[in-house]
Amino acid sequence: MINIVIAGPRGNMGKEAVRMVEKEENFQLKAVVDRKYQGFLMKDVDGMEPLNVPVYENMEICFQEVTCDVLIDLTSPEVGKKHMLIAFNHGVRPVVGTTGFTDQDIEELSKIAEEKKLGAIIAPNFAIGAILLMKFSQMAAKYMKDVEIIEQHHDRKLDAPSGTAVKTAQMISEVREPKTQGHPEESEQLKGARGADYQGMRIHSVRLPGLVAHQEVLFGGEGQSLKLRHDSFNRTSFMPGVKLACETVMKLNVLVYGLDQVIE
Numbered sequence: 064m065i066n067i068v069i070a071g072p073r074g075n076m077g078k079e080a081v082r083m084v085e086k087e088e089n090f091q092l093k094a095v096v097d098r099k100y101q102g103f104l105m106k107d108v109d110g111m112e113p114l115n116v117p118v119y120e121n122m123e124i125c126f127q128e129v130t131c132d133v134l135i136d137l138t139s140p141e142v143g144k145k146h147m148l149i150a151f152n153h154g155v156r157p158v159v160g161t162t163g164f165t166d167q168d169i170e171e172l173s174k175i176a177e178e179k180k181l182g183a184i185i186a187p188n189f190a191i192g193a194i195l196l197m198k199f200s201q202m203a204a205k206y207m208k209d210v211e212i213i214e215q216h217h218d219r220k221l222d223a224p225s226g227t228a229v230k231t232a233q234m235i236s237e238v239r240e241p242k243t244q245g246h247p248e249e250s251e252q253l254k255g256a257r258g259a260d261y262q263g264m265r266i267h268s269v270r271l272p273g274l275v276a277h278q279e280v281l282f283g284g285e286g287q288s289l290k291l292r293h294d295s296f297n298r299t300s301f302m303p304g305v306k307l308a309c310e311t312v313m314k315l316n317v318l319v320y321g322l323d324q325v326i327e
């Protein structure tokens with residue numbers, strides 16, 4: 064049995080995670096951490112079913128009072144990092160879907176995980192299709208070094224570019240011959256027209272109501288192009304990955320960044 068605490072239970076992802084954990088036979092939801100509703104039970108708020116577990120405002124107090132193996136964090140990067148540090152101090156293994164961590168954050172958190180010999184997973188995307196998209200993009204980039212990433216999300220998203228787009232660019236840059244793309248003398252008539260620059264690759268972020276999470280990776284070559292695309296149409300698409308991460312983190316004693324490291 065894996066004892067689980069979820070931070071951000073009223074959010075789009077948090078709600079699905081609560082449902083998934085409550086359904087899984089080997090998982091036990093012990094508590095949730097929420098900044099708005101405290102008390103013993105969380106009633107029917109923000110369209111979620113009433114919860115039969117304690118609701119804490121403070122992660123520190125939660126871990127003092129509740130037995131927990133795994134923290135699932137689905138909040139925001141500043142909060143997610145704080146929660147991870149508290150979890151490490153209590154010997155709890157974090158599974159973090161929250162995006163927007165810097166390279167420095169990940170490095171710092173990895174060091175702590177290593178010192179404490181505690182497993183942790185930060186996964187910018189839990190959907191298997193998105194992980195495959197990243198892996199296929201890395202394969203393609205060996206042969207086609209001109210690449211632009213277009214990510215599309217709902218207009219409630221706080222961070223840009225998405226964590227998935229950043230991770231995709233990082234994975235591509237591990238194999239891609241360095242190249243600054245486009246015309247050497249190109250200039251933007253409107254600032255931002257060419258998107259963000261990641262080692263010469265371009266990343267474009269689209270935000271529109273009605274979208275969930277979508278990404279295209281476009282490769283160009285002489286007289287040809289290759290387009291890879293993944294769509295998440297709802298948040299249940301992420302849940303098998305969250306489940307896998309909770310099971311896997313129990314066997315780890317270091318921090319793993321990306322489910323691509325877990326799925327062979």
Ligand SMILES: NC(=O)C1=CN([C@@H]2O[C@H](COP(=O)(O)OP(=O)(O)OC[C@H]3O[C@@H](n4cnc5c(N)ncnc54)[C@H](OP(=O)(O)O)[C@@H]3O)[C@@H](O)[C@H]2O)C=CC1
Nearest residue numbers: 071073074075076097098137138160161162186187188189
């Ligand atoms: N890895 C993956 O596969 C995926 C990752 N994500 C990422 O997960 C994160 C959450 O996304 P999403 O669910 O759409 O966002 P939401 O805004 O819907 O949910 C975030 C939740 O976190 C809560 N929160 C914020 N601060 C705190 C705090 N201090 N303590 C407790 N709860 C807090 C918010 O509360 P309040 O309502 O009061 O603001 C809100 O309920 C984002 O970083 C997103 O990029 C999203 C989808 C998939």
Ligand SMILES: O=C(O)C1=N[C@H](C(=O)O)C[C@H](O)C1
Nearest residue numbers: 162187188220225226227276
């Ligand atoms: O905020 C979201 O919705 C999503 N965030 C993650 C990201 O930033 O990549 C994962 C997925 O794209 C949905």
